[in-house]
Amino acid sequence: MPDLSRRRLLTGAGLAVGAGAAAVVGTGLVRQTQPDSVRVEAAGGSIPFHGPNQAGIATPVQDRLHFAAFDLNTDSRQSVVAMLKDWTDAAARMTAGQEVGSGATGAELAPPDDTDDTGEAVGLPASRLTLTVGFGPSFFDKLKLPRPDRLKELPHFRGDNLDPARSGGDICVQACADDPQVAVHAVRNLVRIGFGTASIRWSQLGFGKTSSTTPDAQTPRNLMGFKDGTNNIAGTDPKKLDEHVWVGEEGPAWMHGGSYLVARRIRMHIETWDRTSLKEQEDIFGRTKREGAPYGGAREHDPVVLDKMPIDAHVRLANPTALNGVTILRRGYSFTDGSDGLGRLDAGLFFLAYQRDPEKGFIPVQRALAAKDALNEYIQHVGSAIFACPGGVKPGSFWGEALLT
Numbered sequence: 001m002p003d004l005s006r007r008r009l010l011t012g013a014g015l016a017v018g019a020g021a022a023a024v025v026g027t028g029l030v031r032q033t034q035p036d037s038v039r040v041e042a043a044g045g046s047i048p049f050h051g052p053n054q055a056g057i058a059t060p061v062q063d064r065l066h067f068a069a070f071d072l073n074t075d076s077r078q079s080v081v082a083m084l085k086d087w088t089d090a091a092a093r094m095t096a097g098q099e100v101g102s103g104a105t106g107a108e109l110a111p112p113d114d115t116d117d118t119g120e121a122v123g124l125p126a127s128r129l130t131l132t133v134g135f136g137p138s139f140f141d142k143l144k145l146p147r148p149d150r151l152k153e154l155p156h157f158r159g160d161n162l163d164p165a166r167s168g169g170d171i172c173v174q175a176c177a178d179d180p181q182v183a184v185h186a187v188r189n190l191v192r193i194g195f196g197t198a199s200i201r202w203s204q205l206g207f208g209k210t211s212s213t214t215p216d217a218q219t220p221r222n223l224m225g226f227k228d229g230t231n232n233i234a235g236t237d238p239k240k241l242d243e244h245v246w247v248g249e250e251g252p253a254w255m256h257g258g259s260y261l262v263a264r265r266i267r268m269h270i271e272t273w274d275r276t277s278l279k280e281q282e283d284i285f286g287r288t289k290r291e292g293a294p295y296g297g298a299r300e301h302d303p304v305v306l307d308k309m310p311i312d313a314h315v316r317l318a319n320p321t322a323l324n325g326v327t328i329l330r331r332g333y334s335f336t337d338g339s340d341g342l343g344r345l346d347a348g349l350f351f352l353a354y355q356r357d358p359e360k361g362f363i364p365v366q367r368a369l370a371a372k373d374a375l376n377e378y379i380q381h382v383g384s385a386i387f388a389c390p391g392g393v394k395p396g397s398f399w400g401e402a403l404l405t
């Protein structure tokens with residue numbers, strides 16, 4: 001099969017591609033990184049890979065997630081640079097709906113070589129795929145690189161029950177798409193390309209986005225049935241993104257236009273929650289379940305009046321007004337990973353938060369929530385990681401080039 005893009009395969013067949021908690025379970029903020037991305041509505045559309053910021057941070061949130069944390073198997077900077085160059089080239093092709101290589105073609109009795117695509121997404125459109133990369137604290141230690149002052153291991157929070165096997169990592173890759181197979185395919189190809197240099201430490205599949213970055217989109221619901229991310233700022237609000245999300249002149253040059261990512265796996269005790277009265281559920285959040293209106297209001301987007309809520313309500317504690325203006329960009333997903341062996345769902349929220357400075361973003365929010373959030377009876381943080389996501393990639397460049405060269 002010739003190396004055709006998946007979109008061309010579809011259009012050639014006559015199929016038109018349409019155009020178009022802290023772990024905050026209900027707060028956060030956002031802006032559109034790529035100017036045209038906000039107008040990409042069709043599930044088969046593509047989002048530009050190159051730009052001043054990495055796509056997948058403030059772009060319109062897709063329906064599916066495949067998040068992977070990698071450990072380096074080497075301390076050779078040269079090997080890591082070679083891998084990141086190959087990753088960047090593959091990412092640019094996949095986000096454009098193209099195959100990485102010749103895919104399912106080649107010698108009949110031999111596996112595809114390192115330049116070939118794994119093939120399972122042949123015939124599928126780009127599905128608004130974005131790939132976002134970040135570097136963990138241990139990445140800098142292994143390669144003997146100067147670590148940004150704001151990239152520190154997160155402190156222990158009250159109630160944390162973190163699994164080391166689901167925490168940390170030298171490098172992260174966040175793949176978001178409207179088709180789960182496209183997202184899985186993207187990470188699978190990067191794993192294959194990085195073989196010998198990096199290997200998966202842990203990964204997480206997500207569905208049912210729990211926040212929206214487009215003002216006209218309906219606010220999604222989390223697995224507890226409540227609208228989530230009502231206060232996320234629009235992807236078209238550059239002022240707030242510059243203020244709260246994108247790293248500016250205060251950071252190292254390679255981080256300009258980048259952001260710090262906190263990832264938290266939050267287990268929800270679904271069965272206990274489902275036996276809780278509606279009134280208690282609404283008191284815990286400080287919002288009505290059906291409309292999503294804050295206590296004291298009638299509609300979802302009515303102003304939050306803190307004094308109208310219980311003192312331990314989640315929305316009250318996480319609201320920027322209660323935290324001296326602390327604001328983060330939320331981009332979380334629900335997850336369900338089967339059962340835990342006792343007949344209980346292993347389900348919850350895979351929380352993703354981007355911010356300009358974790359000390360002024362996620363950390364104060366989570367400290368406030370860990371101290372007295374009524375929701376803590378029904379959730380537990382079981383995985384955690386932090387990464388520095390560099391600025392966007394220019395054509396001919398690669399992820400982290402300014403840092404590594």
